[in-house]
Amino acid sequence: HEECIVGCIVHRDMRPNNILITHDYEPLVGDFGLARWQPDGELGVDTRVIGTFGYLAPEYTQSGQITEKADVYSFGVVLIELITGRKAMDIYRPKGQQCLTEWARSLLEEYAVEVLIDPRLEKRYSETQVICMIHTASLCIRRDPHLRPRMSQVLRLLEGDMAISEVSDRFSGRLSIERDRRSALKMK
Numbered sequence: 001h002e003e004c005i006v007g008c009i010v011h012r013d014m015r016p017n018n019i020l021i022t023h024d025y026e027p028l029v030g031d032f033g034l035a036r037w038q039p040d041g042e043l044g045v046d047t048r049v050i051g052t053f054g055y056l057a058p059e060y061t062q063s064g065q066i067t068e069k070a071d072v073y074s075f076g077v078v079l080i081e082l083i084t085g086r087k088a089m090d091i092y093r094p095k096g097q098q099c100l101t102e103w104a105r106s107l108l109e110e111y112a113v114e115v116l117i118d119p120r121l122e123k124r125y126s127e128t129q130v131i132c133m134i135h136t137a138s139l140c141i142r143r144d145p146h147l148r149p150r151m152s153q154v155l156r157l158l159e160g161d162m163a164i165s166e167v168s169d170r171f172s173g174r175l176s177i178e179r180d181r182r183s184a185l186k187m188k
Helices: 058-063 068-084 100-109 127-140 151-159 164-187
Strands: 008-010 019-021 027-029 036-038
Touching: 008 068, 058 068, 068 100, 068 127, 068 151, 100 127, 127 151
Parallel strands: none
Antiparallel strands: 008 036, 019 027
């Protein structure tokens, strides 16, 4: 996103099937069939929502608003799939667990590692790395796109080049403003 000189490309279909892994275990994003170039600072609005259900950002499905933060949301869903071993959407799961993000959202915020982690891993994982993935995923799937990190920050978090507090602190002001706004609306 941020490497474009003018504007950015929004993929609009970020999901595991579209992330390829090289022989050096480097990820490559593929299938740009739904991608859209977004001019700098402009909010795109689509009247026809396209993409894969379960990975689509709420602002996109509800109002057609598309920015690079929609891809951040989708990548967050991919991270949750990696953590849990579950699919983004699974109609065969009990009610309340069918949509992965809705099931996982509160568990991510509570760092409920034992509940979230794929049981097939049988405790063979780095708890530090899983905690990092959990925190990063919870930042990525925030409902408000302004509270999501940029993809460059997501990369730095996952590579350990940025402290989780650096990203959280940057959004804490926005979070408190949003909480105050919601409280005021509830009082009315």
